[in-house]
Amino acid sequence: MKRPVIAAAQPWTFPTPRTVTLDNGLAVQAFHRPGQHLINATVVLELPLQTEPAHIEGVTAILQRCLDEGTRSHPGTAYAEQLENRGAVLGGGLSHTATSVSLEVPSTRFTEALPLFAEAITEPILDDADVRRHVALRQAEIEQQQAHPVHRGAQAFRAAVIDAGCRASRPIAGNAGSVDGISGEAVRARYASEYGPSRGTLVLAGDFADDPLPLVAGMFGEWHRPVATPVDEQPLPAQGPQVLLIDRPGAVQADVRLGTFGIDRTDPQWPALRLGAFVLGGGFLSRLNRVLREQRGYTYGVQLANTPARHGGLLAMHASFRTDVAVPAIIEARELMRVDGGRGITADELAEAVNFLIGITPLRCATAAGITDQVASLIEAGLDADFVNRHASQLQQVTAEQATEATATLLPPDGLAVVVVGDAEVLAGQLQSEGMTPQVIT
Numbered sequence: 470m471k472r473p474v475i476a477a478a479q480p481w482t483f484p485t486p487r488t489v490t491l492d493n494g495l496a497v498q499a500f501h502r503p504g505q506h507l508i509n510a511t512v513v514l515e516l517p518l519q520t521e522p523a524h525i526e527g528v529t530a531i532l533q534r535c536l537d538e539g540t541r542s543h544p545g546t547a548y549a550e551q552l553e554n555r556g557a558v559l560g561g562g563l564s565h566t567a568t569s570v571s572l573e574v575p576s577t578r579f580t581e582a583l584p585l586f587a588e589a590i591t592e593p594i595l596d597d598a599d600v601r602r603h604v605a606l607r608q609a610e611i612e613q614q615q616a617h618p619v620h621r622g623a624q625a626f627r628a629a630v631i632d633a634g635c636r637a638s639r640p641i642a643g644n645a646g647s648v649d650g651i652s653g654e655a656v657r658a659r660y661a662s663e664y665g666p667s668r669g670t671l672v673l674a675g676d677f678a679d680d681p682l683p684l685v686a687g688m689f690g691e692w693h694r695p696v697a698t699p700v701d702e703q704p705l706p707a708q709g710p711q712v713l714l715i716d717r718p719g720a721v722q723a724d725v726r727l728g729t730f731g732i733d734r735t736d737p738q739w740p741a742l743r744l745g746a747f748v749l750g751g752g753f754l755s756r757l758n759r760v761l762r763e764q765r766g767y768t769y770g771v772q773l774a775n776t777p778a779r780h781g782g783l784l785a786m787h788a789s790f791r792t793d794v795a796v797p798a799i800i801e802a803r804e805l806m807r808v809d810g811g812r813g814i815t816a817d818e819l820a821e822a823v824n825f826l827i828g829i830t831p832l833r834c835a836t837a838a839g840i841t842d843q844v845a846s847l848i849e850a851g852l853d854a855d856f857v858n859r860h861a862s863q864l865q866q867v868t869a870e871q872a873t874e875a876t877a878t879l880l881p882p883d884g885l886a887v888v889v890v891g892d893a894e895v896l897a898g899q900l901q902s903e904g905m906t907p908q909v910i911t
Contacts, residue, residue, distance in 0.1 A: 481831045483857035484840070486672075489682055491690050494667035498854065499681055500674040500840050508579045508675030509837040511571040512590055513848045515668045518565050519636035519702040521659075525651045526636070527643015529663075531603050532656045533561050533568055538599040540588040548585070557582040559589060565637045566702070566779045567849040573838060576676050580684060587688035595660060597653035607648050611640075618717060618724035618789075618890040625713055625910070626726040626785060626888040632705040637778065665696035672844045674837035703780040706730035710886045712900065714907035716893035723795035723891030727802055728785025731879065733777040734850055738875040740863040742784075745876030746775040747822040748814050749806055750786055756805050757786065767791065767798045773806075779850050784880060792892055796899040799889075803882045813873035822872075827861050 486498040521528055537552070537559045539545045552559060557574035572586040614620035624640055631638035642648070671689065673681055707730070732739055750757040750773025757771040771788040786806065790798040808814060833839050834857075844854050889896060893909050900907045 483830075483834065483843075483854060486844075486854060487682070491666065491686055493690060493693050494665075494669075495689055495692065496670040497682065497685055498670065498672045498844060499677075499685075500672075500837075500844075501677055502674055502837055502840065503676050505675045505837040506576045507573060507837055508576050508673070508677070509571060509573050509841045510583065510586055511569055511672045511841040511845050513567055513569045513670045513672065513845045514664065515566065515848070516568050516663055517636070517700050517702045518641065520663065520700055521636070522655075524647060525643075525655050526639065526647040527607065527641075528651050528655050528659045529568060530563055530642035531600060531607065531648070531651050532595065532659050532664075533563055533570070534603045534606075535595050535599050535656060536561070536570060536589045536593050539594045539596065541592040541594060542588050543585070544594060548588070551585055552582070555582045555585070557585065559586070562845070563641050564778070564849055565641060565704075567845075569845050569849075571838075571841065576678065579675070579677070579681075583681075583684055583688050587692075590664070591689070591692045593660065595653060595657050600651065600653040600656050604648055604651050607642060608645060610642070611645050611648070618715075618720070618722070621715055622724040622726055622787075622888050622890040625715055625890070626728065626886065627783065628707075629711045629713055629886045629888055630707050630728065630730045630783065632707050635704040636702060637704040638707075661694070663696060665694035666692045667696055670848050672841045672848075674840040701779070704730075704778070706781070707886075710884055712887045712905045712907045713889070713910060714893050714897055714900065715888070715890040715910045717891055718894065720890075720892045721792055722789045723792050723889050723896060724787075724789050725795060725799060725802075725891075726785045726787050726888040727799060727806075727885050728783065729880065729885050731775060731777065731782040731784035733780055733782050734852060734856065734860070738879065739777070740860065741867045741871045741875035742879050743775055743826065744819060744822045744864065744867055745808065745814055745872040746773050746784065746880070747826060748818045748872070749773050749808075749876065749880075751775075751822070752825060757788075757802060760805055761788065761790075761798055761802060765794070765798070765801070767794045771802070777850065792895055795889065795891060795896060796903060799887065799900075799905075800903060803885070806880060806882045806885075808873050808876050814869045814876065816869045819867070819869045819872055823864050823867070826864055830857065830861065 484500050486500045489497050539548050555578040560571045562569045574582040628638050761767045761771050767790050768788045773786045776783045
């Protein structure tokens with residue numbers, strides 16, 4: 470028996486959608502994907518959270534969570550029952566710049582489910598009782614997140630690197646004080662003033678038996694609501710790096726973040742930084758993982774996450790270390806993130822990063838949901854779908870020197886915020902002795 474011949478990888482490009490704009494201003498992008506019999510439809514509304522009144526921050530999240538609690542055509546539990554009868558699932562997402570609502574349904578039930586999807590967006594009831602229940606659930610969620618070191622550290626890091634005056638420095642779904650003031654009236658007012666087709670895009674992907682655009686026009690064409698022009702917030706970085714130590718007495722592990730305010734996809738250095746960050750901590754065999762996990766045994770894994778927003782982003786190393794080695798790990802991680810002198814990004818490291826980042830994209834976009842998720846994230850960032858192809862080309866043009874320069878400039882090891890969630894009694898003195906005077910938060 471002969472071994473099968475492995476064919477060379479075929480060129481791949483992100484698909485081009487059919488696009489149309491309805492008379493009411495709703496943009497539509499349709500991706501026909503033969504063989505994808507699970508259709509995904511996602512509506513993205515450009516809705517910056519900075520437009521939320523300060524005393525009820527989180528009202529947009531509560532609104533989104535109430536969309537499937539009943540519509541004028543199908544009140545109460547009747548709406549959920551109709552969805553279930555068609556094998557459909559309603560979901561959603563929320564960022565500081567946009568909110569999305571999605572439908573996933575078998576292609577054979579798409580024409581039956583799309584009207585239900587439109588109902589949730591265009592005629593939700595938003596009943597007082599449902600709002601109160603979701604407010605209570607959010608309060609319980611906040612308590613859980615405050616008790617969880619990963620969530621607690623993530624929010625503390627965001628607040629440490631983004632100016633406190635920016636909405637982006639605070640939780641997307643609001644904090645305990647602001648959520649407590651959210652009423653049904655406030656949710657309905659938010660919907661009436663902010664939900665409208667003129668700031669929305671509907672993205673469809675899947676194997677359509679018939680042209681979906683006439684059906685979309687029939688379901689969403691009558692959605693009319695005047696809305697204000699979206700406000701485009703540009704978060705500002707906080708002034709100077711901080712060292713925060715959030716006390717968890719007796720904790721055997723310390724949750725650690727080491728990072729800074731980053732750049733977004735529109736920055737010319739984005740491709741180079743993305744490659745540099747991957748080399749340092751984006752893959753399992755990255756520099757940080759190879760030393761801190763494999764050689765030292767300090768942790769199960771380290772990740773250097775490069776998370777862009779519409780403007781700027783978050784760039785941070787994250788890992789959980791044993792308490793007794795947490796401070797040595799922070800010191801060593803900072804040194805591993807240096808790319809000056811003879812520690813620059815090598816040509817081999819760069820080639821592996823390029824191959825991985827370009828090669829993983831077709832896998833992430835192999836399903837209808839993968840296509841709509843990618844496009845939705847680009848809409849949130851103010852980018853078009855062809856950005857995927859342009860970015861792949863840009864990655865291939867980055868040199869090792871450019872990746873090194875971008876990483877050294879945008880991720881300076883001595884200018885990073887440090888956020889640690891752990892036992893302050895053990896860690897405070899050790900941080901102090903290494904020249905990092907922590908602000909201890911109990």
